[in-house]
Amino acid sequence: MSDQRFPTQDALDSLRAQIQHASENGTSLRIEGGNTKAFYGRPVAGETISTIEHRGITHYDPVELIVSVRAGTPLAELEAALASEGQMLPFEPPHYGPGATIGGTIATGLSGPRRPWSGAARDFVLGVRLLNYQGQEHRFGGEVMKNVAGYDLSRLMVGAQGTLGLITEVSLKVLPRPGACHSLRLNISLNEALSQLAKWGQKPLPLSAAAWHDGALHLRLEGGPGSVADTCRMIGGDSLDNAYWEDLREQQLPFFQQSNMPLWRLSLPANTAPLEIPGVDAESLIHDWAGCQRWLHADIDTETLRSVCAQAGGHATCFTPDRLPESAGPFTPLEPMVAKYHHRLKEQLDPQGIFNRGRLYAEF
Amino acid sequence: MNILYDERLDGRLPQRSKDEVLAELSRSIPDLTLLHREEDLRPFECDGLSAYRVLPMLVALPETLSQVEALLKQCNRLKVPVVTRGAGTGLSGGALPLEQGVLLVMSRFNRIVHIDPEARIARVQPGVRNLAISEAASHYGLYYAPDPSSQIACSIGGNVAENAGGVHCLKYGLTVHNVLAVDILTIEGEHMSIGSQALDSPGFDLLALMMGSEGMLGVITEITVKLLPKPETAKVLMASFDDVEQAGAAVGAIISAGIIPGGLEMMDNLAIRAAEDFIKAGYPVEAEAILLCELDGVEADVNDDIATVREVLENAGATEIRLAKDEAERARFWAGRKNAFPAVGRMSPDYYCMDGTIPRRELPRVLKGISDLSRHYGLRVANVFHAGDGNMHPLILFDANREGELETAEALGGKILELCVEAGGSITGEHGVGREKINQMCAQFNSLEITTFHAVKAAFDPQGLLNPGKNIPTLARCAEFGAMHVHDNQLPHPEIPRF
Numbered sequence: 134m135s136d137q138r139f140p141t142q143d144a145l146d147s148l149r150a151q152i153q154h155a156s157e158n159g160t161s162l163r164i165e166g167g168n169t170k171a172f173y174g175r176p177v178a179g180e181t182i183s184t185i186e187h188r189g190i191t192h193y194d195p196v197e198l199i200v201s202v203r204a205g206t207p208l209a210e211l212e213a214a215l216a217s218e219g220q221m222l223p224f225e226p227p228h229y230g231p232g233a234t235i236g237g238t239i240a241t242g243l244s245g246p247r248r249p250w251s252g253a254a255r256d257f258v259l260g261v262r263l264l265n266y267q268g269q270e271h272r273f274g275g276e277v278m279k280n281v282a283g284y285d286l287s288r289l290m291v292g293a294q295g296t297l298g299l300i301t302e303v304s305l306k307v308l309p310r311p312g313a314c315h316s317l318r319l320n321i322s323l324n325e326a327l328s329q330l331a332k333w334g335q336k337p338l339p340l341s342a343a344a345w346h347d348g349a350l351h352l353r354l355e356g357g358p359g360s361v362a363d364t365c366r367m368i369g370g371d372s373l374d375n376a377y378w379e380d381l382r383e384q385q386l387p388f389f390q391q392s393n394m395p396l397w398r399l400s401l402p403a404n405t406a407p408l409e410i411p412g413v414d415a416e417s418l419i420h421d422w423a424g425c426q427r428w429l430h431a432d433i434d435t436e437t438l439r440s441v442c443a444q445a446g447g448h449a450t451c452f453t454p455d456r457l458p459e460s461a462g463p464f465t466p467l468e469p470m471v472a473k474y475h476h477r478l479k480e481q482l483d484p485q486g487i488f489n490r491g492r493l494y495a496e497f
Numbered sequence: 498m499n500i501l502y503d504e505r506l507d508g509r510l511p512q513r514s515k516d517e518v519l520a521e522l523s524r525s526i527p528d529l530t531l532l533h534r535e536e537d538l539r540p541f542e543c544d545g546l547s548a549y550r551v552l553p554m555l556v557a558l559p560e561t562l563s564q565v566e567a568l569l570k571q572c573n574r575l576k577v578p579v580v581t582r583g584a585g586t587g588l589s590g591g592a593l594p595l596e597q598g599v600l601l602v603m604s605r606f607n608r609i610v611h612i613d614p615e616a617r618i619a620r621v622q623p624g625v626r627n628l629a630i631s632e633a634a635s636h637y638g639l640y641y642a643p644d645p646s647s648q649i650a651c652s653i654g655g656n657v658a659e660n661a662g663g664v665h666c667l668k669y670g671l672t673v674h675n676v677l678a679v680d681i682l683t684i685e686g687e688h689m690s691i692g693s694q695a696l697d698s699p700g701f702d703l704l705a706l707m708m709g710s711e712g713m714l715g716v717i718t719e720i721t722v723k724l725l726p727k728p729e730t731a732k733v734l735m736a737s738f739d740d741v742e743q744a745g746a747a748v749g750a751i752i753s754a755g756i757i758p759g760g761l762e763m764m765d766n767l768a769i770r771a772a773e774d775f776i777k778a779g780y781p782v783e784a785e786a787i788l789l790c791e792l793d794g795v796e797a798d799v800n801d802d803i804a805t806v807r808e809v810l811e812n813a814g815a816t817e818i819r820l821a822k823d824e825a826e827r828a829r830f831w832a833g834r835k836n837a838f839p840a841v842g843r844m845s846p847d848y849y850c851m852d853g854t855i856p857r858r859e860l861p862r863v864l865k866g867i868s869d870l871s872r873h874y875g876l877r878v879a880n881v882f883h884a885g886d887g888n889m890h891p892l893i894l895f896d897a898n899r900e901g902e903l904e905t906a907e908a909l910g911g912k913i914l915e916l917c918v919e920a921g922g923s924i925t926g927e928h929g930v931g932r933e934k935i936n937q938m939c940a941q942f943n944s945l946e947i948t949t950f951h952a953v954k955a956a957f958d959p960q961g962l963l964n965p966g967k968n969i970p971t972l973a974r975c976a977e978f979g980a981m982h983v984h985d986n987q988l989p990h991p992e993i994p995r996f
């Protein structure tokens with residue numbers, strides 16, 4: 134694509150050389166994209182390797198619904214290119230700053246308000262190019278919708294936060310933007326909202342976002358104009374500015390600024406009742422993703438919080454690890470058996486431990 | 498080209514006497530059903546790729562998880578390979594037994610453990626048939642979306658192991674998009690829960706790694722799937738074309754119009770005639786190609802989309818467009834497509850089903866390439882095609898009783914897959930590599946990538962006892978097969994031993 138708005142640059146050789154050098158000298162590397170998510174996870178020591186020079190859309194064919202993009206490409210640029218064709222990244226990734234790159238987006242694997250209905254970042258990854266611990270390029274998956282040849286290493290990289298290799302390029306499935314979009318605000322209690330969402334979830338409604346907080350359920354409807362209008366009429370409530378969802382996704386709502394206590398993300402099964410967390414009023418949480426993702430500000434013992442979530446079948450991640458005591462990690466500790474296979478995978482794929490050591494867990 | 502396990506290329510297998518293994522297993526797991534007589538083993542000698550048959554050493558038919566666990570521990574201790582089998586409908590020889598191995602059949606685990614309509618999930622055992630899940634969820638107005646054509650027979654465990662797709666996966670995704678969690682037993686007999694009922698889990702996405710892992714990394718013992726509300730309505734349009742390329746272009750035009758159909762399938766003339774002859778679906782037998790385009794969702798949107806798609810199809814040169822007038826006709830239109838394989842099977846003593854994927858824009862060129870290859874090898878090829886997502890199923894018609902014809906069919910099939918790879922696609926979209934496409938893996942991946950796959954395997958199964966010889970070729974095999982990509986101008990691994 135030679136569009137002036139979206140410059141391309143190939144820095145593969147220098148990335149490869151830097152990794153080879155690190156590999157030969159046994160140094161560790163800290164992978165950096167836009168560095169907007171440095172807060173997300175444990176601090177990593179090591180020489181910085183930046184993807185920012187390796188950028189640009191390498192292939193985009195709207196008819197195929199597939200885009201391939203170098204890791205250092207700003208997320209905002211990719212989204213603009215897709216928007217000019219009436220398409221989008223269905224998982225609505227958060228940016229957390231203008232510099233966010235697609236590499237960081239995929240490495241962290243985070244998804245926005247549409248996630249329960251459309252799928253997560255990992256669901257739209259079709260292929261990756263990867264530099265391994267020796268700087269050798271690998272290509273897994275590709276520019277086709279379906280591909281079951283070999284193990285799915287593309288998706289394994291999503292959320293691995295660079296601990297298994299450096300992503301140099303990603304191929305993603307994209308979708309057309311919905312024809313109609315309308316948001317609503319309903320003044321109902323948390324309990325009413327959750328039971329209503331469980332009922333609506335069993336019907337084919339054009340829901341694409343649902344968050345309860347501050348005494349109201351916020352809903353987004355997306356689809357054809359007919360179904361969106363019909364559903365609005367059925368549900369009632371007040372109109373809500375669609376920009377609300379971006380504020381929620383980017384943590385720009387007042388909720389996120391109001392407190393200096395640690396910010397927690399609770400990931401829970403569908404239809405989980407309001408949690409009984411000691412000392413916390415359930416109505417003080419944002420219940421996003423129809424209740425599957427909840428945001429909480431609380432100074433609470435990490436283990437207590439994690440055990441409440443585990444009992445409900447979920448887990449808790451701290452989004453402000455700097456506000457936690459030294460001993461507590463941002464991510465829920467792994468079950469011993471699962472941890473064992475994480476170690477083994479890390480040993481196999483990055484035996485020298487050069488990539489993002491300790492980013493997810495202290496042990497690897 | 499011999500597809501059966503070849504120790505020279507695929508690696509040495511431990512040699513254990515059958516009597517010894519049988520005695521050990523019967524002693525240590527007395528209540529486990531073990532088959533060992535030839536006539537009892539015979540029904541398990543192949544999966545859906547029936548051209549290849551091997552009698553397993555033993556067949557185990559466990560009924561409890563503790564039996565599976567004990568079996569795996571014993572096999573791990575005795576170093577006996579284990580091939581897991583679901584319903585045996587796989588089309589790539591993934592469940593093809595090994596003479597020196599135990600075939601672990603999971604079909605007795607056929608219970609739907611729990612359906613939670615409010616959370617829209619179902620927990621099921623691996624031997625549950627795909628369709629049984631949707632049937633059980635039906636009275637809640639819910640269903641399980643991935644619908645392989647084999648759904649009346651194939652097991653959900655096999656679906657996970659193959660990352661199976663169906664005619665609705667362009668819109669609703671593959672197995673990987675519809676599974677929340679799996680329980681597995683490792684070859685060491687350890688239990689591990691992967692994923693959860695929440696939408697994500699801490700750590701690596703091991704769930705994705707299990708999808709399509711073809712029984713190489715662990716034995717799947719329970720699956721939690723997502724259920725979806727049944728669409729309010731579904732309507733299907735059938736468009737006829739007198740030119741295959743035009744039909745291919747129409748597919749792109751529909752998607753360019755911003756529409757993601759529930760299903761978008763294409764069949765060529767040979768497939769149309771076979772299906773019509775078998776099912777009487779009402780297909781136009783003179784057409785060079787038909788497209789079936791299903792639009793589902795809320796009534797108002799579906800009606801709008803039908804109007805849009807109709808216009809797109811007219812502009813794309815369709816010679817006839819029919820909207821199924823009622824549910825019965827819609828079912829008939831789909832029955833023709835879903836029975837395309839057996840329909841073609843009636844036209845020819847044998848057929849060989851390919852599963853390549855390509856970027857859609859390459860369709861005209863690849864179809865032309867297939868027809869040239871078909872002429873060159875002198876075998877007919879019928880094309881059915883998950884057109885929306887670029888997954889082709891060329892069906893090669895042949896007669897295995899004619900000297901050399903199976904080999905010709907295999908060679909033609911191999912060429913078709915190489916054509917797909919060369920067009921930027923993949924050797925398998927949904928049927929898996931199994932044993933069948935083991936050589937073509939060397940065309941799709943270079944030696945480094947294959948080495949990395951082996952590294953992943955080693956993390957889970959260091960002794961290589963789970964389904965050896967499937968999914969990932971050895972470098973020795975690739976070197977022999979000769980299609981190995983040369984990387985950075987270095988010949989692949991001159992140092993590796995040829996056994």
Ligand SMILES: Cc1cc2nc3c(=O)[nH]c(=O)nc-3n(C[C@H](O)[C@H](O)[C@H](O)COP(=O)(O)OP(=O)(O)OC[C@H]3O[C@@H](n4cnc5c(N)ncnc54)[C@H](O)[C@@H]3O)c2cc1C
Pocket residue numbers: 544545580581582583584585586587588590591592603623644645646647650651652653654655656657658659660661662663664711712713715716717718838839927928931964
């Ligand atoms: C007529 C016909 C039409 C078909 N249509 C489609 C289609 O539309 N889409 C599609 O994707 N496929 C299709 N298939 C292929 C096949 O049905 C699928 O691959 C299916 O997922 C296989 O399930 P199974 O239970 O029969 O598995 P099997 O054939 O028994 O096994 C397949 C693989 O899974 C492994 N396996 C099975 N169970 C387990 C377990 N519990 N734990 C670990 N590994 C396990 C086996 O080792 C093997 O590698 C079709 C097949 C036929 C015969």
